[in-house]
Amino acid sequence: MKITEFVKGFMISVNTGIQHLFRKRMTTMYPETQNYPTLDMYAYDPRKGIAVSGWRGxxxxxxxxxTGCQLCYIACENISEAIEMVPLPETNYPQNKKKIFPAxxxxxxxxxxxxxxxxxxxxxxxTPVAELSEYDRNDLYYSPYELSKPPAVNPTPRAKEKIDIKRGVYDER
Ligand code: SF4
Ligand code: SF4
Structure with a gap:
């Protein structure tokens, strides 16, 4: 490599670095991103046959x-076997006569x-809830009752996301 090319490349790198010193951050990192700005949940609309975009926690x-139809269990069977159908005889939901629900x-x-x-x-x-770490492996198992608790909005968002048409999303703070 010629010395002139080296110097040119070096100057471009330094110049790019200096420019970014004066720009707002484009990325927000964990835990700043864990502010659940919306509760948009990932869903599927079976009537329309389309997925509804949202968080995947x-x-x-x-x-x-x-209804206890077990289709979720069957879908997961060849992926990770994460779903178990649990009998809950104490429940009384008319649409679920078998009284089984996914965990x-x-x-x-x-x-x-x-x-x-x-x-x-x-x-x-x-849901947007992605903070699921536990010390005990058994605590990663969520019963149907635990899954049925709706997520709560974080009352103190830590990032203020704004959109820059040219550059994308950035943190306004
Ligand atoms: S959540 Fe209930 S109704 Fe839905 S696929 Fe699973 S068992 Fe069937
Ligand atoms: S439970 Fe199974 S099918 Fe559902 S998201 Fe997890 S791995 Fe996928």
Whole structure:
């Protein structure tokens, strides 16, 4: 490499670095991104046959709609076997005569969303809740009751996302 090319490349690099010193950050990093600015959940509309974009964290199960059809369980069977159908004889939901509901093992789930796509009864969604780490492996298992708790909006968002038409999303702080 000629010395002139080296110097030219070096100057371009330095110039690019200096320019970025005066620009706002384009990326927000964890945990700043964990502000759940919306509760848009990943969903599937079986009537229209389309997926509805949204977050893909832990699931939300609407027990008032789940029929116990097991299609979510079957969808997951060849992916990660994260879903188990759990009998809950104490429940009394008229649409679920078998009284079985899905539970999810987040030690196995890969968050693909296929189980949501497979649900024909608008009973299964994925929420923005992605902070799922546990010290005990067993705590990664979410029963149907735990899945049926709706997520809460974070009251103190830590990032202020703005959109720059040319450059994309940036953190306004
Ligand atoms: S998101 Fe994918 S891996 Fe997780 S439970 Fe659903 S089908 Fe299984
Ligand atoms: S969540 Fe949906 S797919 Fe799974 S058992 Fe219930 S109704 Fe069937």
């Amino acid at each position: 832990r699931h939300y199960l609407d027990m008032t709609k789940c 999810v093992d987040y030690g196995r789930c890969v968050f693909c969303g296929f189980c949501v796509d497979a649900c024909p009864f608008y009973a299964l969604y994925m």
